Amino acid sequence: MLLRHLPLLVLALALPACSARSTAENNEAARGPVETRAPNGEGQRPAFAGQTRAPQPDVLTAVTAAVFADGLTQPWGLEALPDGRFLVTEKAGRLRVVTADGRVLGPIDGMPEVDARGQGGLLDVAARPNPDGSFTVCLTFAEPRGDGENGTALACARASGADNIRLEPLRVVFRQQPSWRSMGHFGARIVFTPDGNLFVTLGDRQRAEARGNAQSPENTIGKIVRLAPDGSAPRDNPFASRGGEAQYVWSLGHRNVQAAAWRSETGALWAVEHGPKGGDELNRPEAGKNYGWPVTTYGVDYNGRPIGDGLTAQTGLEQPVYYWDPVIAPSGMIFHSGKLFTAWRGDALIGGLASRSVTRLVFRGDRVVNEERIDIDGRVRDVAEGIDGALYVAVDDGRILKLTPKAPS
Numbered sequence: 001m002l003l004r005h006l007p008l009l010v011l012a013l014a015l016p017a018c019s020a021r022s023t024a025e026n027n028e029a030a031r032g033p034v035e036t037r038a039p040n041g042e043g044q045r046p047a048f049a050g051q052t053r054a055p056q057p058d059v060l061t062a063v064t065a066a067v068f069a070d071g072l073t074q075p076w077g078l079e080a081l082p083d084g085r086f087l088v089t090e091k092a093g094r095l096r097v098v099t100a101d102g103r104v105l106g107p108i109d110g111m112p113e114v115d116a117r118g119q120g121g122l123l124d125v126a127a128r129p130n131p132d133g134s135f136t137v138c139l140t141f142a143e144p145r146g147d148g149e150n151g152t153a154l155a156c157a158r159a160s161g162a163d164n165i166r167l168e169p170l171r172v173v174f175r176q177q178p179s180w181r182s183m184g185h186f187g188a189r190i191v192f193t194p195d196g197n198l199f200v201t202l203g204d205r206q207r208a209e210a211r212g213n214a215q216s217p218e219n220t221i222g223k224i225v226r227l228a229p230d231g232s233a234p235r236d237n238p239f240a241s242r243g244g245e246a247q248y249v250w251s252l253g254h255r256n257v258q259a260a261a262w263r264s265e266t267g268a269l270w271a272v273e274h275g276p277k278g279g280d281e282l283n284r285p286e287a288g289k290n291y292g293w294p295v296t297t298y299g300v301d302y303n304g305r306p307i308g309d310g311l312t313a314q315t316g317l318e319q320p321v322y323y324w325d326p327v328i329a330p331s332g333m334i335f336h337s338g339k340l341f342t343a344w345r346g347d348a349l350i351g352g353l354a355s356r357s358v359t360r361l362v363f364r365g366d367r368v369v370n371e372e373r374i375d376i377d378g379r380v381r382d383v384a385e386g387i388d389g390a391l392y393v394a395v396d397d398g399r400i401l402k403l404t405p406k407a408p409s
């Protein structure tokens with residue numbers, strides 16, 4: 001009796017474990033990393049497993065993309081307002097409202113003069129609702145400072161209005177220092193945080209001979225700064241006691257951070273910077289820490305030569321959480337709530353100019369475990385989650401696309 005049933009019992013016990021293992025093996029085999037091209041940084045190795053080229057997720061996202069708004073000229077920053085409207089900047093110096101049904105309204109009065117040459121212009125926009133129904137709106141822009149010099153500046157104002165908005169006079173509350181003659185690497189992303197302060201990312205200004213400034217906390221070249229919307233430096237900033245420019249510095253050693261977002265799940269700033277050829281990197285910038293540029297970096301210079309001594313790691317300099325070689329050329333970034341795209345809850349979504357995609361990163365703790373690319377037919381300048389949970393994507397060619405989950409056919 002017992003002997004007769006033994007084979008069946010063994011089979012029943014063995015089946016679940018066996019089938020679970022083979023499913024995992026099948027998925028791993030089916031989904032390698034999305035990036036398969038040769039890296040530029042010849043011979044460079046990641047500092048830990050999974051620091052680059054993470055496998056794609058088991059289930060890829062199917063999206064429907066529709067044109068939500070059109071006719072913008074070089075949109076740069078896109079911000080979702082809690083009433084369904086959007087604010088969008090145009091590089092030449094205009095700020096506009098896009099209504100909840102996708103109408104592009106006339107430009108808002110009171111914009112500052114901008115230096116729109118090269119990578120400059122009116123850049124990011126961020127808004128924070130006030131208890132009285134108004135908003136605090138902050139803008140970054142390439143500020144002309146005479147004699148062909150410029151620098152990134154932050155201006156904030158109170159804004160109100162139910163259709164188009166009206167700004168009370170903008171006040172410049174922060175200026176990157178020093179000013180230089182350069183048309184590149186302005187950084188310029190703005191991230192509001194729950195404590196009422198904000199982060200602003202500041203690039204190295206694309207002057208090879210002056211890259212080393214990113215290593216000094218005494219200027220705001222190649223930094224992320226933290227300040228209050230009135231421009232004051234919070235007392236708990238890491239170099240607050242030094243005064244001067246250092247009091248604003250949050251983290252140093254950045255090349256050109258143009259994607260940044262607050263991860264509310266863990267209460268931390270995350271940022272993606274444009275690296276050299278093959279060196280885009282994701283960091284979780286912490287107070288007072290040094291993220292390496294230009295001493296350490298992945299990838300190579302655009303002339304094909306190593307950056308500095310060609311180091312990818314050095315004691316005292318932080319490793320990126322993740323890097324891309326070849327690059328994605330990051331633009332905007334959000335962490336998705338999981339509303340509408342339920343599988344995206346807590347995932348990072350990062351726009352890419354070169355990748356012409358939205359890169360989705362899936363995390364386990366603070367490590368990336370999966371990377372997926374959602375293809376977009378254009379250079380992605382910014383991403384935002386609407387109040388409906390849809391993903392809104394600003395494209396360089398003047399469109400804002402609305403991405404929703406594709407219904408199963």
Ligand SMILES: [Ca+2]
Pocket residue numbers: 253281291292293296297318319320
């Ligand atoms: Ca770095």
